[in-house]
Amino acid sequence: MLTCSLCINNEKTSKIEIVDRKPICKECVVYLKHKPDRGKIRAELDELMKSVDKAVVAFSGGKDSTVALYLAKEYYKVPELEAIMIDHGFMAKEAIENAKRIAEYLDAPFTILRYDYSDIFREALLKAQSPCRRCSKRTMEKLRKHALSKGIKYIITGHELPFGHHPYRLMSGGIIQIRLLSLMSEKERFEILKKLPFEFPKLAGYTTNCLILGPALERYYEKHGLSFEHRRIAALVRYGLLDKEKALEKVKKPEIPEEIKRDVYERLNLNLKEML
Ligand SMILES: [Zn+2]
Numbered sequence: 001m002l003t004c005s006l007c008i009n010n011e012k013t014s015k016i017e018i019v020d021r022k023p024i025c026k027e028c029v030v031y032l033k034h035k036p037d038r039g040k041i042r043a044e045l046d047e048l049m050k051s052v053d054k055a056v057v058a059f060s061g062g063k064d065s066t067v068a069l070y071l072a073k074e075y076y077k078v079p080e081l082e083a084i085m086i087d088h089g090f091m092a093k094e095a096i097e098n099a100k101r102i103a104e105y106l107d108a109p110f111t112i113l114r115y116d117y118s119d120i121f122r123e124a125l126l127k128a129q130s131p132c133r134r135c136s137k138r139t140m141e142k143l144r145k146h147a148l149s150k151g152i153k154y155i156i157t158g159h160e161l162p163f164g165h166h167p168y169r170l171m172s173g174g175i176i177q178i179r180l181l182s183l184m185s186e187k188e189r190f191e192i193l194k195k196l197p198f199e200f201p202k203l204a205g206y207t208t209n210c211l212i213l214g215p216a217l218e219r220y221y222e223k224h225g226l227s228f229e230h231r232r233i234a235a236l237v238r239y240g241l242l243d244k245e246k247a248l249e250k251v252k253k254p255e256i257p258e259e260i261k262r263d264v265y266e267r268l269n270l271n272l273k274e275m276l
Helices: 026-033 038-050 063-075 093-106 118-127 132-150 186-194 213-224 230-238 244-250 258-267
Strands: 016-019 022-025 054-058 080-087 110-114 154-157 168-170 176-179
Touching (some): 054 063, 063 093, 080 132, 118 132
16 A cells, blocks of 8 residues: 655545655645745744733643643733633543643633533444544634633634644634644644643543543544544644654554543443444
Protein backbone atom coordinates (compact mmCIF):
# COMPACT_ATOMS: atom_id res chain seq x y z
CA MET A 1 0.00 0.00 0.00
CA LEU A 2 1.30 3.45 -0.89
CA THR A 3 1.89 5.93 1.93
CA CYS A 4 2.28 9.66 1.44
CA SER A 5 5.92 10.71 1.59
CA LEU A 6 5.05 13.89 3.51
CA CYS A 7 2.33 12.98 6.01
CA ILE A 8 0.93 9.62 7.18
CA ASN A 9 -2.01 9.28 4.81
CA ASN A 10 -2.22 6.06 2.81
CA GLU A 11 -4.49 4.63 0.15
CA LYS A 12 -7.09 3.80 2.78
CA THR A 13 -7.31 7.36 4.09
CA SER A 14 -6.69 9.50 1.00
CA LYS A 15 -5.98 9.50 -2.71
CA ILE A 16 -2.27 8.99 -3.34
CA GLU A 17 -0.64 10.40 -6.47
CA ILE A 18 2.90 10.01 -7.71
CA VAL A 19 4.64 13.37 -8.08
CA ASP A 20 8.33 13.47 -8.98
CA ARG A 21 8.40 9.71 -8.42
CA LYS A 22 7.24 10.12 -4.85
CA PRO A 23 3.87 9.09 -3.45
CA ILE A 24 1.97 12.07 -2.12
CA CYS A 25 -1.61 12.40 -0.86
CA LYS A 26 -4.09 14.85 -2.36
CA GLU A 27 -4.18 16.98 0.81
CA CYS A 28 -0.41 17.37 0.72
CA VAL A 29 -0.55 18.35 -2.97
CA VAL A 30 -2.95 21.19 -2.06
CA TYR A 31 -0.85 22.09 0.98
CA LEU A 32 2.34 22.43 -1.10
CA LYS A 33 0.56 24.67 -3.59
CA HIS A 34 -1.00 26.93 -0.94
CA LYS A 35 1.19 26.70 2.12
CA PRO A 36 -0.21 28.55 5.11
CA ASP A 37 2.03 31.40 6.14
CA ARG A 38 2.90 30.68 9.75
CA GLY A 39 4.25 34.15 10.47
CA LYS A 40 1.18 35.76 8.99
CA ILE A 41 -1.21 33.59 10.98
CA ARG A 42 0.70 34.28 14.20
CA ALA A 43 0.71 38.02 13.46
CA GLU A 44 -3.00 37.94 12.73
CA LEU A 45 -3.60 36.15 16.02
CA ASP A 46 -1.48 38.66 17.96
CA GLU A 47 -3.32 41.57 16.32
CA LEU A 48 -6.75 40.08 17.04
CA MET A 49 -5.85 39.27 20.65
CA LYS A 50 -5.03 42.93 21.27
CA SER A 51 -8.71 43.78 20.91
CA VAL A 52 -9.95 40.96 23.13
CA ASP A 53 -10.92 42.45 26.47
CA LYS A 54 -13.33 39.71 27.55
CA ALA A 55 -13.46 36.08 26.50
CA VAL A 56 -14.86 32.69 27.27
CA VAL A 57 -12.21 29.96 27.17
CA ALA A 58 -13.49 26.55 26.11
CA PHE A 59 -11.76 24.70 28.91
CA SER A 60 -12.16 20.92 28.91
CA GLY A 61 -9.36 20.27 31.36
CA GLY A 62 -7.44 18.55 28.55
CA LYS A 63 -3.89 19.50 27.64
CA ASP A 64 -4.68 21.76 24.68
CA SER A 65 -7.31 23.88 26.36
CA THR A 66 -4.99 24.14 29.36
CA VAL A 67 -2.35 25.64 27.08
CA ALA A 68 -4.99 27.95 25.57
CA LEU A 69 -6.06 29.21 29.00
CA TYR A 70 -2.44 29.77 29.98
CA LEU A 71 -1.72 31.76 26.80
CA ALA A 72 -4.89 33.85 27.10
CA LYS A 73 -4.11 34.69 30.71
CA GLU A 74 -0.32 34.92 30.90
CA TYR A 75 0.80 35.74 27.37
CA TYR A 76 -2.03 37.79 25.91
CA LYS A 77 -3.18 39.00 29.32
CA VAL A 78 -6.87 39.14 28.44
CA PRO A 79 -8.35 41.34 31.20
CA GLU A 80 -11.55 39.34 31.73
CA LEU A 81 -11.64 35.61 31.23
CA GLU A 82 -14.12 32.92 32.07
CA ALA A 83 -12.99 29.29 31.75
CA ILE A 84 -15.98 27.11 30.94
CA MET A 85 -15.99 23.34 30.96
CA ILE A 86 -18.86 21.77 29.07
CA ASP A 87 -19.14 18.39 30.76
CA HIS A 88 -20.82 16.04 28.30
CA GLY A 89 -21.30 13.42 30.99
CA PHE A 90 -18.19 11.40 30.18
CA MET A 91 -15.35 13.64 31.24
CA ALA A 92 -12.61 11.77 33.06
CA LYS A 93 -12.50 12.71 36.74
CA GLU A 94 -8.78 13.41 36.31
CA ALA A 95 -9.68 16.07 33.72
CA ILE A 96 -12.07 17.77 36.13
CA GLU A 97 -9.35 17.72 38.80
CA ASN A 98 -6.79 19.08 36.33
CA ALA A 99 -9.22 21.82 35.29
CA LYS A 100 -9.88 22.92 38.87
CA ARG A 101 -6.17 22.86 39.73
CA ILE A 102 -5.11 24.79 36.62
CA ALA A 103 -7.88 27.40 36.94
CA GLU A 104 -6.92 27.99 40.55
CA TYR A 105 -3.23 28.18 39.70
CA LEU A 106 -3.87 30.70 36.93
CA ASP A 107 -6.46 32.51 39.03
CA ALA A 108 -9.12 32.22 36.33
CA PRO A 109 -12.86 32.02 37.15
CA PHE A 110 -13.97 28.50 36.31
CA THR A 111 -17.45 27.11 35.72
CA ILE A 112 -18.62 23.60 34.82
CA LEU A 113 -21.82 23.34 32.80
CA ARG A 114 -23.18 19.80 32.83
CA TYR A 115 -25.14 18.17 30.00
CA ASP A 116 -26.10 14.74 28.79
CA TYR A 117 -24.62 13.78 25.41
CA SER A 118 -25.35 10.08 25.75
CA ASP A 119 -27.54 10.18 22.62
CA ILE A 120 -24.50 11.11 20.52
CA PHE A 121 -22.20 8.64 22.23
CA ARG A 122 -24.62 5.71 22.17
CA GLU A 123 -25.27 6.14 18.47
CA ALA A 124 -21.56 6.51 17.63
CA LEU A 125 -20.65 3.32 19.48
CA LEU A 126 -23.58 1.37 18.02
CA LYS A 127 -22.79 2.42 14.47
CA ALA A 128 -18.98 2.40 14.91
CA GLN A 129 -18.76 6.08 13.94
CA SER A 130 -16.77 8.99 15.29
CA PRO A 131 -18.67 10.95 17.96
CA CYS A 132 -16.21 13.87 17.83
CA ARG A 133 -17.75 16.08 15.21
CA ARG A 134 -21.27 16.06 16.65
CA CYS A 135 -19.94 16.39 20.18
CA SER A 136 -17.76 19.37 19.39
CA LYS A 137 -20.50 21.02 17.34
CA ARG A 138 -22.93 20.77 20.26
CA THR A 139 -20.30 22.02 22.68
CA MET A 140 -19.46 25.03 20.52
CA GLU A 141 -23.14 25.86 20.26
CA LYS A 142 -23.53 25.72 24.05
CA LEU A 143 -20.50 27.96 24.46
CA ARG A 144 -21.81 30.35 21.84
CA LYS A 145 -25.13 30.69 23.65
CA HIS A 146 -23.34 31.15 26.96
CA ALA A 147 -21.11 33.87 25.50
CA LEU A 148 -24.12 35.61 23.94
CA SER A 149 -26.03 35.57 27.23
CA LYS A 150 -23.05 37.15 28.99
CA GLY A 151 -22.44 39.72 26.27
CA ILE A 152 -19.02 38.24 25.49
CA LYS A 153 -17.90 38.32 21.87
CA TYR A 154 -14.95 35.91 21.86
CA ILE A 155 -14.60 32.19 22.48
CA ILE A 156 -11.03 30.96 22.76
CA THR A 157 -10.38 27.30 21.98
CA GLY A 158 -7.32 25.04 22.10
CA HIS A 159 -7.33 23.88 18.49
CA GLU A 160 -3.98 23.64 16.80
CA LEU A 161 -4.94 24.03 13.16
CA PRO A 162 -6.23 27.31 11.72
CA PHE A 163 -9.55 27.71 9.93
CA GLY A 164 -8.28 27.67 6.40
CA HIS A 165 -5.59 30.29 6.54
CA HIS A 166 -7.02 32.26 9.44
CA PRO A 167 -6.91 31.55 13.17
CA TYR A 168 -10.49 32.70 13.79
CA ARG A 169 -14.01 31.94 12.64
CA LEU A 170 -17.12 34.08 12.68
CA MET A 171 -20.07 32.33 14.35
CA SER A 172 -23.69 33.40 14.25
CA GLY A 173 -24.74 36.24 16.54
CA GLY A 174 -21.44 38.02 15.96
CA ILE A 175 -19.43 35.63 18.15
CA ILE A 176 -15.85 34.98 17.08
CA GLN A 177 -14.09 31.69 17.76
CA ILE A 178 -10.33 32.06 18.14
CA ARG A 179 -8.12 29.03 17.69
CA LEU A 180 -5.38 30.17 19.99
CA LEU A 181 -2.99 27.30 19.31
CA SER A 182 -3.11 27.74 15.52
CA LEU A 183 0.01 26.10 14.09
CA MET A 184 1.56 25.52 17.49
CA SER A 185 3.57 22.31 17.60
CA GLU A 186 3.10 19.53 20.12
CA LYS A 187 6.58 20.28 21.45
CA GLU A 188 5.71 23.93 22.13
CA ARG A 189 2.54 22.84 23.90
CA PHE A 190 4.42 20.40 26.11
CA GLU A 191 6.92 23.13 27.05
CA ILE A 192 4.02 25.20 28.41
CA LEU A 193 2.42 22.25 30.19
CA LYS A 194 5.67 21.68 32.09
CA LYS A 195 5.22 25.04 33.80
CA LEU A 196 1.74 24.12 35.03
CA PRO A 197 0.37 21.70 37.64
CA PHE A 198 -1.03 19.51 34.87
CA GLU A 199 -1.08 15.75 35.48
CA PHE A 200 -1.43 13.34 32.59
CA PRO A 201 -4.34 10.95 33.18
CA LYS A 202 -4.05 7.31 32.16
CA LEU A 203 -6.71 7.17 29.46
CA ALA A 204 -6.90 5.22 26.25
CA GLY A 205 -5.41 6.74 23.14
CA TYR A 206 -4.09 10.29 23.35
CA THR A 207 -7.00 12.06 24.99
CA THR A 208 -6.44 13.80 28.30
CA ASN A 209 -10.09 14.28 29.19
CA CYS A 210 -12.66 12.15 27.38
CA LEU A 211 -13.77 8.65 28.36
CA ILE A 212 -15.61 8.07 25.08
CA LEU A 213 -12.79 8.59 22.59
CA GLY A 214 -10.94 5.36 23.41
CA PRO A 215 -13.91 3.00 23.15
CA ALA A 216 -15.16 4.84 20.03
CA LEU A 217 -11.75 4.57 18.35
CA GLU A 218 -11.64 0.89 19.21
CA ARG A 219 -15.10 0.21 17.78
CA TYR A 220 -14.27 2.10 14.61
CA TYR A 221 -10.95 0.32 14.29
CA GLU A 222 -12.62 -3.06 14.61
CA LYS A 223 -15.04 -2.21 11.81
CA HIS A 224 -12.85 -0.20 9.43
CA GLY A 225 -9.27 -1.17 10.30
CA LEU A 226 -8.13 2.41 10.86
CA SER A 227 -8.50 5.36 13.20
CA PHE A 228 -11.18 7.98 12.50
CA GLU A 229 -8.59 10.50 13.61
CA HIS A 230 -6.10 9.42 10.94
CA ARG A 231 -6.66 12.35 8.59
CA ARG A 232 -6.60 14.98 11.33
CA ILE A 233 -3.37 13.53 12.71
CA ALA A 234 -1.95 13.36 9.17
CA ALA A 235 -2.68 17.09 8.88
CA LEU A 236 -0.65 17.77 12.04
CA VAL A 237 2.31 15.95 10.46
CA ARG A 238 1.84 17.85 7.19
CA TYR A 239 1.86 21.20 9.02
CA GLY A 240 5.00 20.19 10.89
CA LEU A 241 3.24 20.18 14.27
CA LEU A 242 3.80 16.53 15.11
CA ASP A 243 6.55 13.95 14.40
CA LYS A 244 5.67 11.18 11.99
CA GLU A 245 6.68 8.54 14.49
CA LYS A 246 4.44 9.93 17.22
CA ALA A 247 1.61 10.31 14.73
CA LEU A 248 1.84 6.67 13.69
CA GLU A 249 1.71 5.73 17.35
CA LYS A 250 -1.47 7.79 17.78
CA VAL A 251 -3.34 6.16 14.89
CA LYS A 252 -2.78 2.61 16.17
CA LYS A 253 -5.68 0.66 17.62
CA PRO A 254 -5.94 1.87 21.22
CA GLU A 255 -5.74 -0.32 24.30
CA ILE A 256 -8.68 0.56 26.52
CA PRO A 257 -8.47 -0.14 30.25
CA GLU A 258 -11.17 -2.74 30.92
CA GLU A 259 -12.86 -0.76 33.70
CA ILE A 260 -13.23 2.36 31.52
CA LYS A 261 -14.76 0.29 28.74
CA ARG A 262 -17.20 -1.50 31.03
CA ASP A 263 -18.21 1.75 32.72
CA VAL A 264 -18.84 3.53 29.40
CA TYR A 265 -20.89 0.72 27.88
CA GLU A 266 -22.90 0.22 31.05
CA ARG A 267 -23.72 3.89 31.43
CA LEU A 268 -24.85 4.05 27.80
CA ASN A 269 -27.00 0.93 28.23
CA LEU A 270 -25.04 -0.89 25.55
CA ASN A 271 -24.33 -4.57 25.76
CA LEU A 272 -20.68 -5.08 24.91
CA LYS A 273 -21.00 -8.81 24.34
CA GLU A 274 -23.84 -8.45 21.86
CA MET A 275 -21.93 -5.83 19.92
CA LEU A 276 -18.75 -7.84 19.44
ZN1 LIG B 1 0.15 13.57 2.71
